[in-house]
Amino acid sequence: xxxxxxxxxxxxxxxxxxxxxxxxxxxxxxxxxxxxxxxxxxxxxxxxxxxxxxxxxxxxxxxxxxxxxxxxxxxxxxxxxxxxxxxxxxxxxxxxxxxxxxxxxxxxxxxxxxxxxxxxxxxxxxxxxxxxxxxxxxxxxxxxxxxxxxxxxxxxxxxxxxxxxxxxxxxxxxxxxxxxxxxxxxxxxxxxxxxxxxxxxxxxxxxxxxxxxxxxxxxxxxxxxxxxxxxxxxxxxxxxxxxxxxxxxxxxxxxxxxxxxxxxxxxxxxxxxxxxxxxxxxxxxxxxxxxxxxxxxxxxxxxxxxxxxxxxxxxxxxxxxxxxxxxxxxxxxxxxxxxxxxxxxxxxxxxxxxxxx
Ligand SMILES: O=C(O)c1ccc[n+]([C@@H]2O[C@H](COP(=O)([O-])O)[C@@H](O)[C@H]2O)c1
Ligand SMILES: Cc1cc2nc[nH]c2cc1C
Numbered sequence: 087x088x089x090x091x092x093x094x095x096x097x098x099x100x101x102x103x104x105x106x107x108x109x110x111x112x113x114x115x116x117x118x119x120x121x122x123x124x125x126x127x128x129x130x131x132x133x134x135x136x137x138x139x140x141x142x143x144x145x146x147x148x149x150x151x152x153x154x155x156x157x158x159x160x161x162x163x164x165x166x167x168x169x170x171x172x173x174x175x176x177x178x179x180x181x182x183x184x185x186x187x188x189x190x191x192x193x194x195x196x197x198x199x200x201x202x203x204x205x206x207x208x209x210x211x212x213x214x215x216x217x218x219x220x221x222x223x224x225x226x227x228x229x230x231x232x233x234x235x236x237x238x239x240x241x242x243x244x245x246x247x248x249x250x251x252x253x254x255x256x257x258x259x260x261x262x263x264x265x266x267x268x269x270x271x272x273x274x275x276x277x278x279x280x281x282x283x284x285x286x287x288x289x290x291x292x293x294x295x296x297x298x299x300x301x302x303x304x305x306x307x308x309x310x311x312x313x314x315x316x317x318x319x320x321x322x323x324x325x326x327x328x329x330x331x332x333x334x335x336x337x338x339x340x341x342x343x344x345x346x347x348x349x350x351x352x353x354x355x356x357x358x359x360x361x362x363x364x365x366x367x368x369x370x371x372x373x374x375x376x377x378x379x380x381x382x383x384x385x386x387x388x389x390x391x392x393x394x395x396x397x398x399x400x401x402x403x404x405x406x407x408x409x410x411x412x413x414x415x416x417x418x419x420x421x422x423x424x425x426x427x428x429x430x431x432x433x434x435x436x437x438x439x440x441x442x443x
Contacts, residue, residue, distance in 0.1 A: 087437065090210075090244075090245040090344070091240070091241060091245075091336070091339065092118050092144075094343045095339070095343075095365065095366055095374060096396055096428055097373070098366070099222055099342055099343065099366050099367070099368040099369045099371075100342070101165075102136035102137065102371055103135070103136050103137075103138070103345075104136065104346075105134040105233070106136060106138070106139045106140060106141050107132050107133075107135045107136035109135065109141035109163075110132050110134075110135035110136075110141040110142075110143070110423065111128075111132050111430070113141060113142070113423065113428075114128050114131060114430040116429060116430070116436075117422075117423075117426040117427070117428055117429075118426060118427050118428065118429055118432050118434050118443075119157070119426070120170065120437070121437065124419070124422065126396065126416070127197075127284070127415065127419035127422065128419075130374065130396070130415075130419045131143065131339045131419050131420065131422075132415055133347075133371075134347055134416070134419075134420065135372075136420065137345055137346065137347045137371075137372050138256075138345060138346065138347070139345065141418050142420075142423055142424050143256075143423070144223070144256055144259075144420055144424075145256050145257040145347065145395050145416055145417050145420055146186055146194070146256060146417065147194070147195065147196060147197075147254055147255055147256060148193060148195040148255060148256065148257040148258070148259060148413055148417075149195060149198065149247040149250035149251075149253070149259070150186060150190050150194045150195050150196065150197045150198070150258075150259040150261060150279055150410060151187075151198045151200060151243075151246055151247060151250060151258060151259070151261065151263070151333075151406075152179060152186060152197065152198070152199045152200065152261040152262065152263055152336055152405055152406060153202045153242075153243065153246075153262050153263075153329070153330035153333035153337075153394060154172055154173075154175070154176055154199065154200065154203075154204050154205040154263040154264060154265045154330055154335055155171050155172070155202045155204060155262075155267070155271065155328045155329035155330035155331075155333070156169055156173075156203060156204050156205040156220065156221030156222070156261070156264060156265065157169070157221055157222050157224045157225075157230075157265065157266030157270055157303055157328055157351050157442055158222050158224035158225065158230070158265050158266075159195055159224050159225050159269050159270065160221075160265045160266030160269075161221070161224065162224070162226060162300065162304050163297060163308045164266055164269045164290070164293070164297070164300060164301040164304050164416075165265050165268075165289040165290055165291050165293070165297075165402040166268050166289075166290065166292040166293050166294075166297065166425075167265055168265070169205065169221070169265045169266065170205075170206065170265075171265050172203045172205070172263055172264050173205060173206045173207050173208055173266045174208070174212060175201075176199060176201060176207060176208055176213050176263075177202065177208050177210050177262050179197070179199045179263070179405075180199055180210055180211075180213055181431065182213040184405060185403055185405060185406035185407050186261055186406050186410060186425075188409050189406075189407060189411065190410065193410060193414065193417075195259070195410070195413070196250070196255070198214060198246065198250065198251070199212070199213045199214065199241065200213070200214045200215050200216050200242070200246055200333060201215050201216060201217050201304065202209060202216055202217065202218060202219070202239060202242055202243075202329040202333045203205070203217050203218040203219045203221060203222070203239075203328075203329035203330070204220075205220045205221040206216065207233050208219075212251060214246065214328055216242040216246065216333075217329075218231070218235050218238055218239055218242070218329045219231065219235065219329070219380065220309075221430065222270070222327075222328050222329065225259055225269075225270065225273060225304075225308035225312065225325070225326045226304050226307040226308050226311060226313070228311060228312065229312055229321070229324055229325045229326075229416070230270065230324065230325060230326060230327055230328060231324055231327075231329070232324060233320060233324045235324070235329075236320050236323040236327065236332055237332055238332075238376055239322065239323070239327075239329045239330075239331075239332025239335075239336070240320075240323075240332045240333075240334070240335055240336035240339070240365075242329075242333050242336060242360020243260070243310045243332060243334055243335060243336025243337040243338075243339075243340070244273040244336035244337065244339055244340045245331070245335035245336075245340075246249065246336075246337065247260070247336065247337035247340035247341060248340050248344070248421055251328075251341075251344050251346055251400070255346070256346065256347075257347050257348065257349065257350040257408045257413070258337055258338075258341045258346060258347075258349070258412060259345060259348070259349045259351065259376075259406045259413060259417070260333075260334040260337040260338060260348060260351070260355055260358070260406065260409075261334075261355065261404060261405045261407070261409065261410075262330040262331070262333075262351075262354050262355060262358075262405070262406075263330070263341035263404065263405055264328060264336055264354075265291070265332050267328055267330065267331070267354050267404075268287075268288060268290035268291075268353060268381060269290070269305060269308075270302055270326060270327055270328045270331060270354075271288075271289070271328075271331065271353055271354040271357035271358075271383075272287045272301075272305050272326050272329045272353075272357075272383055273308045273309060273326035273327075274326055274331060274357045274358075274360070274361060275307045275320055275331060275356075275357045275383055275386070275387050275390075276309060276318055277309060277314040277322045277325075277326060278306065278316060278319065278357075278360050278361065279386065279387070279390045280316060281383075282388055283302055283305040283306050283309065284302060285381065285383060285386060286305075286382065286383030286386060286387075287381070287382065288307050288353070288380075288381040288382030288383055288384075289299050289382070290381065290402075291402075304320075308325075308326050308379070309326065309377070310419065312325035312326055313324055313325075319361045319362075319364035319365045320365070322361065322364075323335070323361055327361070327433075329365060330354075330358075331354065331357060331358040331361065332361075333356045333358075334354070334355055334358035334359070334362075335359070335361040335362040335365065336362075336430035338350075338359050338362040338369065338372075338373060339362050339365065339366055340356065340357065340358075341368060341372055341373070342362075342366065342369035342371075342372035342373070343366075343369075344380050345372070345411060346372070347372060347373070347374060347416075348373045348374075349373070349374065349375075349376040349409035349410075349412055349413055349416070350373050350375045350376055350388075350391075350395075350406075350409060351376055351377065351378055351404065351405075351406045351407070351408050351409040351410075352377065352379035352381060352384065352401070352402065352403070352404050352408050353379050353381035353383060353384040353387065353402075353404075353409050354404055355404070355406070355409070356375070356387040356388055356391060356393075357387055359373060359391055359393075360390055360391055363391060370391050370392065370393060372391070373393065374396070374412070375388055375391070375393035375394060375395040375412075376395060376396055376397060376408050376409030376411065376412030376413070376417065377394040377395050377396065377397040377398065377399060377401060377407075377408025377409060377412055378397070378398045378408075379400075379401055379402045379403075379404075379408060379409060380400045380401065380402040381402055385418050393415060395408075395412075395413075396415055396416075397411060397412050398410045399411065423434070
């Protein structure tokens with residue numbers, strides 16, 4: 087278990103490739119458009135070049151990795167849906183009926199579904215079995231898992247991501263499924279940022295006012311019962327996190343250490359990204375925030391990550407859906423960089439360097 091990833095982690099996050107970033111920028115300036123007129127798409131291309139070392143970056147094939155895990159705290163009325171939905175959705179992901187399955191097909195992206203610790207996983211083929219238990223323990227009473235299991239959950243994510251990269255994936259989209267996981271993600275985010283649970287607890291799958299109060303109390307109870315150490319991200323994951331959060335964190339780390347971009351999805355994926363950034367400071371520079379979800383705390387978690395989302399569509403689904411939608415734009419940005427004509431090629435006059443007269 088203490089494999090490649092822990093050795094790499096100790097070497098620190100690799101540097102960005104400034105030369106490739108500069109070459110990408112120079113080409114963007116030569117393309118037939120007013121300078122800077124593709125706005126944030128230009129920043130995306132420059133960032134992808136810096137990450138991959140390729141001035142003409144490509145993001146296809148992309149690989150979507152959905153990590154599923156259950157949460158003991160889900161039995162405390164903190165979600166609008168019953169906990170068995172997590173396991174039931176595994177079959178739906180696999181058979182192609184879930185939102186992320188549809189988006190993956192549209193994008194021509196590979197979709198890998200990982201059982202990282204679902205309580206009653208259906209016996210279906212096509213789901214990677216990497217289960218670390220039948221859901222976490224109830225975090226309002228004690229730790230979600232022990233420290234060794236938290237490490238193992240990160241290793242699962244790293245290994246699944248590494249396998250996708252070895253199959254040729256050029257970009258990763260880590261997503262998740264887990265009834266109750268916005269409670270765990272809020273506790274993780276509160277522990278890591280020091281912000282009050284009040285600012286980070288939202289309605290998740292659609293809780294009413296009473297449920298929201300219960301959920302806030304549950305997060306406060308979890309933090310009081312566990313006292314996670316904010317300076318030790320692994321402790322935070324073990325005490326108030328979840329198996330799928332660890333998996334996502336591992337996938338984000340694998341992307342950064344192998345110089346591949348990853349897109350950040352919603353609130354849970356962002357809390358996991360913050361865990362990963364605390365484990366390997368600077369890894370955030372290898373990730374692009376896809377979408378800001380409607381979940382209350384997401385803006386603050388993105389701010390802690392210093393990432394600005396490409397989209398704000400009000401989704402609150404998870405699974406990687408917001409990031410998958412952003413991938414359409416990221417992919418378009420790369421195609422523009424590769425296929426647009428330069429001023430020279432098209433015989434179009436470039437701008438005057440010094441003003442008229
Ligand atoms: O990604 C988000 O921002 C997001 C916001 C709200 C809900 N979700 C999804 O809904 C589930 C968690 O919601 P809950 O209410 O059960 O904590 C989990 O499966 C997530 O994928 C996801
Ligand atoms: C049906 C359903 C699908 C989901 N996908 C991610 N979270 C979810 C929560 C529910 C309830």
